[in-house]
Every structure is written in C-alpha cells, then in structure tokens.
Amino acid sequence: MKWVSIGFNRWYRILHPRPVVIVVSGRGMDDYSCMAASWITPVSRNPPILAVAVARSRYTYEKIVESSEFNVCILGVEYVDKIDYLGSVSGRDVADKITASGLTKVRARRTRPPIIAESIAVAECRLREIVSAGDHDLVIGEVLEVYVKEGYRPGSISEYPIPLHVGGDLYAKPCSIQSNSLK
Numbered sequence: 001m002k003w004v005s006i007g008f009n010r011w012y013r014i015l016h017p018r019p020v021v022i023v024v025s026g027r028g029m030d031d032y033s034c035m036a037a038s039w040i041t042p043v044s045r046n047p048p049i050l051a052v053a054v055a056r057s058r059y060t061y062e063k064i065v066e067s068s069e070f071n072v073c074i075l076g077v078e079y080v081d082k083i084d085y086l087g088s089v090s091g092r093d094v095a096d097k098i099t100a101s102g103l104t105k106v107r108a109r110r111t112r113p114p115i116i117a118e119s120i121a122v123a124e125c126r127l128r129e130i131v132s133a134g135d136h137d138l139v140i141g142e143v144l145e146v147y148v149k150e151g152y153r154p155g156s157i158s159e160y161p162i163p164l165h166v167g168g169d170l171y172a173k174p175c176s177i178q179s180n181s182l183k
C-alpha cells in the first residue's frame with residue numbers, strides 16, 4: 001500500500017461525508033439568520049451538549065453571539081437544494097432566509113429563533129461557550145429540548161435518510177451495513 005500526500009488545501013475532506021444540519025439563531029421570528037453546517041458533533045451525552053464549528057464571518061455567528069440561543073434543524077435528503085441554498089446565501093443579503101428558501105418557519109418551544117417546520121428532528125440549544133479554533137470557532141451549546149417528527153426513529157435511515165455533505169455541492173445518502181464483529 002502506497003500513501004500519497006494530499007496537502008492542506010482541502011485536508012478536512014478526509015472527514016467527509018458528514019451529516020448536514022441547519023443552525024438557526026437570533027432574537028426572534030423576524031430577527032434571525034440560519035446556515036447549513038456539517039461541522040457539527042455531540043460532545044456530551046449527559047448533560048446533553050453539542051458543538052458546531054462556525055466561521056466568525058457568518059451572519060449566523062453574529063446572531064449566536066447576540067442571542068446566546070440557537071436551534072439545530074435536521075432536514076431529509078429531499079431538501080438538499082434548500083440546504084444548499086441556506087449554505088450559499090447570507091442573511092446579510094437575504095432577509096428571512098427560511099421563507100426565501102421556500103421552507104416554513106415556526107416557533108421553537110423554548111428558544112426565540114424559529115425552527116424549520118419540515119425538519120425531521122430539532123435540538124434547541126442555549127450557548128454555553130465559544131472556543132476559538134483557527135478559522136472557525138467552536139460554538140458549544142447545551143441542548144434544552146430535543147424532538148422528532150412523529151414516526152421518526154433516529155437511525156431509521158432507510159425510511160428517513162438524512163443528507164451527508166461530501167463537499168462543494170455534492171451530497172450523499174447514508175446506507176446501513178451490519179457489522180460482523182465478534183462481540
């Protein structure tokens with residue numbers, strides 16, 4: 001087996017494909033921005049905490065700093081065009097991005113920014129901490145509420161595939177593989 005260096009231009013692509021979500025933040029239903037984010041991960045089971053790497057240039061980053069609240073919305077693969085749109089235009093240029101994308105904004109349960117009605121799963125978060133990390137900051141949020149569309153079992157990827165971001169405008173669908181490890 002021969003190894004080939006790929007350089008640092010797109011080094012992080014070795015960690016893709018990754019699930020992509022929409023992060024929505026702001027002080028209200030009409031004062032918010034949202035963005036696609038695939039650099040997201042759970043970091044604690046109990047208490048429930050997640051972290052998302054957000055570039056400081058994002059309008060959504062400003063909204064997170066301002067409001068200390070954000071929602072994570074998970075859409076199905078049928079919405080990749082909308083996801084791509086929300087990840088390509090800025091709330092600085094397009095007001096009310098969710099409506100502009102053709103998706104539906106509705107009130108969250110505990111936080112002020114909206115959520116996306118078409119989501120199959122939602123996590124409402126309160127900002128705990130922002131950790132500076134290179135050209136992105138790690139936004140760490142405590143999950144206050146988590147809910148899914150009735151009938152959705154997290155992990156039931158054949159019925160509800162969630163999109164994975166490969167890179168650029170390319171996405172993938174997950175497929176299940178049963179491991180045969182000798183546990």
Ligand SMILES: Cc1cc2nc3c(=O)[nH]c(=O)nc-3n(C[C@H](O)[C@H](O)[C@H](O)COP(=O)(O)O)c2cc1C
Pocket residue numbers: 020033034035036037038039040053054055057058059060061083084086087088089090091092136165
């Ligand atoms: C699939 C996809 C995933 C993305 N993941 C991230 C991410 O994890 N962190 C980030 O800062 N930007 C990410 N982006 C870029 C932002 O979504 C994009 O810059 C967005 O337009 C910012 O909008 P805003 O200025 O309204 O916040 C991603 C874009 C796409 C299309």
